[in-house]
Amino acid sequence: MDMRSLLTLSVLLALIRGNKAQKLTVSLRPKFPKVYAGDDVTLICNREGGSKPTTWYFNRTSSQTHKDYLMLLTAVTPDNNNGVYECDQGGTKSDPFTITVLNLEPHAQLSPSVGGAVMTKGDGRNLVLQTDDDDLENWSCFVLRGVSTFAIGLDINKEMKRAVIFAEFKEAERATFWCKKNKTVLRSNAVTLKMTELMVMLVPPAVPALEGESVALRCVVWGGPELEEAIFYKNYTPISKSSPEGTYTIPKATQSDTGMYSCHATYRYSHISAKAAQKEGESDAQELKVIGGPPAAVISASTNSLKCSCPNxxxxxxxxxxxxxxxxxxxxxxxxxxxxxxxxVEKEGLYKCRLDYGNGFSRFSNIYTYKEQPGEFGYMWYILVPALILFVIIIVLIIVLKYIRCGRMDIQAPGRDADQDTLMSVRYVR
Structure with a gap:
């Protein structure tokens, strides 16, 4: 084979390899083996290819164009997100990627100890992990910042049967945190935190807003000044009058409450100076997405006997x-x-239940409050009532017997006196 033929063969091999390298693929971040209702996930189209205009196809019919290769799906549901996703860059289309969302909750719960879904740049927050087992040493936690995943430390409290991780952004604008049991597919829910650089923050809950439940949106100012007024907006339209408490509550959320929310705050740093100047500020707009969520269990009770059910x-x-x-x-x-x-149940406290389906759970039930003392008194009542009745009967018998005895003495005494007086009178006449 001459030199020209070798050169031609090398060019062909390079083109073949180049074409293989340019093949588009869709991948999921975080790399969840199972996706649950309420998760935030990111689809990546050929990340190695760099940032390019990308068209996304869902179930091969609808399309959406993004500026780069990322597509963020927030608070996913089976109704809205189950299906096939494909991406297209410059006329090259990816292989289909299927997402199946389980309408269940994962096996462990991760939640903020305080606060909601928004933090200021450089801030951090503790997230509490609770599992059904006591084997917390075999759990690991992770964070997704951008498209990169990092392991984070887990502080275990064996006495309290829970663990804590410290959530921070580093250089990211948003971060998703979750925990996983080693060598299994069991994991917690994912908590997504978003960063703001503004003094005023609109803070939605850090967990998905569920249809039918109460949702509180807070208007918070960095540094904790005195809040004089807070006005809330939905899709940049005012929705509430001034709120000195800084909270806007949706008593019973519906999917129509989904939207972008923000707030305008008027405040003073009066704890620093009594003559502090009045200041104002706007927050970033934050997304609130209301979803149906998995069905919830229900507790029905009769004294200390509890029953768990889930009609839906x-x-x-x-x-x-x-x-x-x-x-x-x-x-x-x-x-x-x-x-x-x-x-x-015999131990006082709060009780709740849920149904296990192997690959996930129903939502937790309503909370049932049980107090020992009323239960114990109710049990003793069956002994106390007969004893009390017997005591009353004895007292009544004693009183009746005493009355009868005293009555007989009173009746007999006057009779005897009358006879004696009669005899005396007869003797005197004689």
């Missing part, structure tokens, strides 16, 4: 999980050993 859940429930929280520690959640539909 699938029928293939494998078991029931029951949880107890003491009155003096609202962050503790102890899983009980019972896995049956009904249980009997």
């Amino acid at each position: 859940c699938p029928a293939n429930c494998t078991s029931y999980h029951w949880y107890h929280t003491p009155f003096n520690d609202p962050f503790t959640r102890e899983k009980r050993s019972e896995n049956d539909e009904s249980i009997t």
